[in-house]
Amino acid sequence: MVRLILLLLGVNYLRRRARALIWIGAIFFAFGMALIVDALDGVVHFPLKVFAWLLLLEGLATLAIATIGVGGQRLVRGLKGGTFTVAALLVLLFDQHNGNFWLSMLFGTLFLADGLLQCVAAYVVRYPRWAWAIAGGALEIVVAIFFYQPYPTHYKGTLPYAIGLGLVFTGWNVLVLAMRARRMRGDFRVEQILGSPEDKRRLWSERPRAPRWDGPPADSEPALTVHVWTPSGSSKAPARRHPVIDRYIAAVDKNGVISTGHAALESHEGVYVSLYPAKEIDRSPDQFGQLLRATRENDVPGTFQPNYATESKAWCPSTVKVRIRNYSPQQLAAFWQTYQQNATYNLTHRNCSSSVAKALEAAIEGRVGQLHDGGDAGWWTFVRLWLTPELWVAAQLRKRAKTMAWTPGLVLDYARAVSMLVDPRPFGWITMTSLALRRMRRSRRAWREAEQAASQAQGNATHASHG
Structure with missing residues (x-):
């Protein structure tokens, strides 16, 4: 989540508030450590009942808005709301010993499932720095074991442990965020191409404005468009129904042919990001597992499609479109100028979806941290971004894509969540x-x-x- 906040607010915004963020991170970290140490002896001074009621309100509120989202947003919100609600009810309805025991089992299972998924995905895909991802997954498994076993408090400190760990990780990430922002000069993706912060504000202010900035852009407004061909929607023959798998990974039609879908990005100024293998890859089930590895032996020559009209005519129109108004054409053009010089294609590491995700992040970098006139936003922007539910959704999707692989389904849900963060809304x-x-x-x-x-x-x- 911290890296996504850095991306959306921009280095310049955060660097001006680095000292305050250091204090905030230190307070979070110290308070979290105090909770963990307090729970180690089994004598808990933390107001569990009060926190359980707050947790129940948060969980029910999240479940109430879960149906408002689309695609993966519903799944992520439902998982978060359901976990919070169950955890709160375990504290409120059961006696202290049984409630703490089942809370430990719940938290341990969540950490274990996420850690195993991350380790398995990293081992199978073998993307760069995959060993670090396995180490992170192993750490989650260790935390899960800590929750499962009764030592040293016989489950009495389960909830303070969980809250303390959350505060410690949050505080540490805020500290890293502030220190990283202080070390950097300008926005970290395009600083050398766009120049000083004053140059960036001038370039941003030169972009034509829409009269209203509330909600998504109208069809007549200039906007950045993310095109997604879903695996099941782009299959040549009717696809067999496999829930979740055919939404995020691949669809298999009645003839046994695998379709992974496609993603592209189009700007109003003419940039079109669409990477495709120059020669069709054999995606038969027998060889598909080997192709998942993000290693160099799976690199093949790729080609960039010229524009959406040509690609949709040769194939089919995109299944879903996500349009974003608040982006920087200059940052996108700077990214595209460098990225298109390498046309290498890799099914998991450098594919159409990862190309779109990188282009999207280059285009929206720092947009939330500026006012509509190109000036600097205030602290309310930071608070509002932190409290917006879509930030948590986007962060979870981004983490899963980074530790596994970007797919058209993940790009679609990520673009939808990001569009609600960068385009001002109530x-x-x-x-x-x-x-x-x-x-x-x-x-x-x-x-x-x-x-x-x-x-x-x-x-x-x-x-x-x-x-």
């Missing part, structure tokens, strides 16, 4: 809660109308029988 929780409430009111109204219709039909039937 505050996320308030907006989505009101949408959820309106949806519930519509559902209750529909139920009442159905009940009235059923009662009226039953009354007519009774009247006809007496007649």
